[in-house]
Amino acid sequence: MLFLKFEMKEIQYTLFKKAWRKYTAVFRISLVNIFEYRANFLVGRIRNLIVLLTLYFLWTAVLPTQGSLFGYQKAQILTYILGIHLLRSVVLTTSTYNVAAEITQGSKFFSYLLRPVSYVKYWFSVDLANKVVEALASLIEIAFIVWIFKIPLFFQIDPLFLLFAIISVFLAIILNFYLGFLVALIAFWTPQAWGPRFLFDLLLSFFAGAFFPLDVFPKTAQFVFNSLPFPYLLFFPLKIYLGRINPIGIFVGLVISLGWILVTYLAISYIWQKGLRIYEGGGI
């Protein structure tokens, strides 16, 4: 009995090692792929910097030298803007829009179905590679902007707030991936997946608090927003980092995040099975 248990553990370990090797290979290839198109990468960075500069100038134009805006001190609101820039790279960077394109085109998607890889894990590995590069680049951009404009920042020193902020970012990464993947699966039913994705990304950015903190809205609106998955992608982690939430709020937020992760995971499993049944492999 003890021997059988040991054997099982050995098999599980071998399977894990094989899977780890597969997906780290995908991760490495994705990294190489990003740096293969250096000009495009550089242009992407310039674009990000432009967006960041626009937001910085806009907020500094309305920020009072003394006092607060929306209940945020100057350092807090500027940290929020720069934090959003970083979290966009860490959380919102995704390649899941390629999933819809692959399903529509047929042949490439079909080839994945024949390989011993999980299509979801494959794209998650690609996403992680993109996130690592984007996050590092964002940190450099933020450091540059802070240095040039001498921006006062808010540093959280309470280790508990920091810990929960990091946990919420991890959950946000998973949630955003599942949401993106779920929307991409629309391609099983229609080749016109680009428009719905465009609309979805816009709604996601707004309700995630990418433009401004969501607590500027009335309480009722905030209650509705908080029941959606989007605020847990950007707004919630930053709210924890800035220490603008109590322990109960943190607990409730984490539970809702986990709930949405579960819901989207189950939805993906269900829709994936349904989609595969109607998938005709056009273009193979």
Added chain:
Amino acid sequence: MQNLFKYFRVWLTLAEMSFAEQASSRLNTTTLIAGKLVRMGFVFVFLLALFSHTKSLAGFSLTQTLLFFMTFNLVDILAQLFFRGIYIIRSLVQSGELDLMLVKPISPLFRIATNTTDFLDMFTMIPTLVILIFVILRLETQVSLLSLSLYVLLVLSGIILALAIHIFTAGIAVITQEVDNLIWIYRDLMTMGRFPAAIYALPVKLVLTFVIPIAVMVSFPAEALLGILAWPWVLFSFFWAAIFLWGSLKFWRFSLRYYTSASS
């Protein structure tokens, strides 16, 4: 005159084809239009939220800030509507399809620019115009006929500047064949024009006035309507638009020398 009619007929035919293409994918079209309107609505909500806590943005009231935002939309939508074809120049160069445009008895630049007419922007144009008129009527300052005429002329000059920037981008794409996202840098810079240029630091303002003149395209017309744009700047706008257009056409001809028709 006959030439102008010929060009109009070509544009009409290409526009009809674009419309048919967009109408054939209804879900995409509907959601893209909804997305564009929602995006505009979000900036409105953002500005309303901002002004619920502050009285002015760089000295401008909410209505005046909305005038800047709607002028940005007007210029941007018109440029999108008519010059969208430029966005595909890189693929034309790489596939060698540019050959087919160069041999036609029509300006290749015109043919490329009008290859796609983005009718989705036609739908966003209607609410933009309605809101713009509403904002102008609600302005705190009296709008004179002169300032209104200047506004229209400066918007037109802004569109000429947008055309020139698109031509420059097309020329760079012909020479480098690599810069995929270059036009998107312009698009992002253009979004800086959503807000009054006065909010930016002086070096940024200088770039936005002289190098990539987004401020001239968007902020100047709004400032003229508000009666705060000095006459030398009005003249500068027209002069700069003419210089940019002349320079871009020269650059386009220069770039064609580098076209090797590689994949044809």
